[in-house]
Amino acid sequence: MNREDDLPDTATGCHEGTTSRYDAATERTFAAQSPARGGSFARTWWGRAWLAALEEGALDNAQVRVGRRLARAGAVGAVSVRPGRVTAVVRDRDGTGQRADVLLTELSEGQWDRLLDLAVERSGDVAALLDGEMPPRLVEDAATAGIDLLPGLGELEASCGCGAWDHCGHTAALCYQVARLLDEDPFVLLLLRGRSPRAVLGDLQARGTAAAPPEPAAARPRRDGVDAAQAYAAARPPLPAPPELPGQPGLPPSLDAETPPAAGVDPTAVEFLAARTAEEAHRMLAEALGGGPHACGELTADLDAVRLAAGLADTPRAFRTAVGRRLATGSGRSREGLTSAVLAWRYGGAAALSVLEEEWAVEGEAWARARRALESAWEDGERPVLRARGNRWTVAGTSCQLRLDRDGRWWPYRKERGRWSPAGDAARDPATALAAAMSLGDGDGSGGEDTGAG
Structure with a gap:
């Protein structure tokens, strides 16, 4: 796939294997990569975040799957990355090539200033970038400051020579290829947001020097620290309110993929x-x-x-x-x-x-409380005949039973098919619990819902 006719018309420079080079301006070109044999396209959390923006924002999931197959087959040519745009020629199975572009909004000058200020506050963030890692703290701090470094839902815009108005198989394939590039070098994302790696490193170096000028040893103040209790008692901003409970559980990811499951694994x-x-x-x-x-x-x-x-x-x-x-x-x-x-x-x-x-013996204070509850639950002459055994009181002549838990709550039970089964929610009042069991009438032998365990 590493041929000159595979290059986008904006790409320049030479290519060696899968390595990249720094352009003198703000463009980088990556040679076509070999087909991906199995596994995930994104190994890093920031690479997966990039793919999530594609997979959750595309209107046609079928086209996303087509793009995944094209990328896995090595159909994506050399990739050109520059501020706000990534470009490549993607070939269909019949060899026809289409120029595919994916666009991402550049950060403003003010946003870049805030982002670089955040990065220079922690030397570890800069070191992580140089080591090919995207620091999670930097992304989180940037988001708090109103700067979305990673693409969000629907932010990856598509433009393709095939005429599709949304993501097609060609632009989706390009996105999957970019995920592989991001795994190797997070500076690709920074370039897409508007700054070349050279410019970013230069700005970070300048800011770091300005923020911490050399200080003569004699002029440095002595730092003895403070007492831990004093530091803990110092005024602190209040914690934010906890988030509200979602109305329902989240939806797990779909396992729809062209790769067959491993032996013994049931996707369902x-x-x-x-x-x-x-x-x-x-x-x-x-x-x-x-x-x-x-x-x-x-x-x-x-x-x-x-x-x-x-x-x-x-x-x-x-x-x-x-x-x-x-x-x-x-x-x-x-x-x-x-x-x-x-x-x-x-x-x-x-x-x-x-x-x-579990059946347990009701003794001591627990027995006294249970007895008081039973004596006060019914008017004189209305109390049913109850036969006690452990924490279970069976109503004589019926298929109803009360069970006491260790927290003093009463649970209604009914006998179905010779087996005692729960008949309702717990109640503090034994009469209320018994009424729930009695309301079901005689045992009908239903035995509850079938779980399919047989």
Whole structure:
């Protein structure tokens, strides 16, 4: 692919392998690269951020996939990078070449001044750039100052000789190739934003010298420091308010790719696990911000199996059956046992699951509180006959039961198919909990929702 007719009409200079050169002005040219055999186009976080701007902002995902295949096949010629624009000739499978351009807004002079001031404040940021790394702190500080160094959603504009008005396979292929260049040298991004590497380094050197002029040793003040308690007690700006809880969990990335999965890897199962992980993260954030009844602390493998099974309801039946069976076996439960566990989890998470599976002796102060609650829950003559065993009170002559958890809450239960199953949410008042169980009528043998574990 490294041929002169592959070069964009704005490119100049020579090419050696995949190396780049610094142009005397503000342009760099990169030779065509060999086909990419498997793996990801972007290994670094800033390279992935570049591709995210393409993949999330393109209107036609099919064209993005075409571009990925073209780039992987080595169809992108020499790449010319200059402020605000990157250019290359991209060849279709029939050998036809199209000039593809991707445009990115340049930073203003004021934005460059603020960005360079931020970089020079930390010598480590400059060293990281010289080592081929993009410092995350520099990007974060720049964003706080209103400077978007990395491209955002829809910021990569496309222009192609094929006439497409949005990203086509040619411009998408060019973006994938640029991601490979960014992995090797983050200065490519700085050039796209308007400054050549030579100019950036010169400005940083000048600012560093101006900011820290040499000081005679005799004139340097003695720095003994201050007491740690005094430094901690010094006035500090208030922390920003925590972000609001999103209305729903985020969507995990799609695994739609032309590369076949490795042996033993089921993409559908991976997507399911990613979705459940997003839901669990959302639940944990909700607990952290406002508390709630489903807090479970650290998830054990047993608890996580039940949590995953609780998320199988909206999956295809064949998948639900296969995964449900594996979860039941892995958690040491039967099909019916996992079904009851899932029902308990949906009512109250780990706390409700503990009530389902653990029986404990109510003694001492816990017994006194339970007795007072039972005596005050009903008027005289209305209290049902309750037979106690451990933390479980069964209503004589019915299929209803009350169970007490260690926090003093009462959980309603009903007997279905010879097995006690959760029948509602917990309540502080045993009469309220029992009413929930009684409202379901006689046991109908439904046994709850099928998780497909059998």
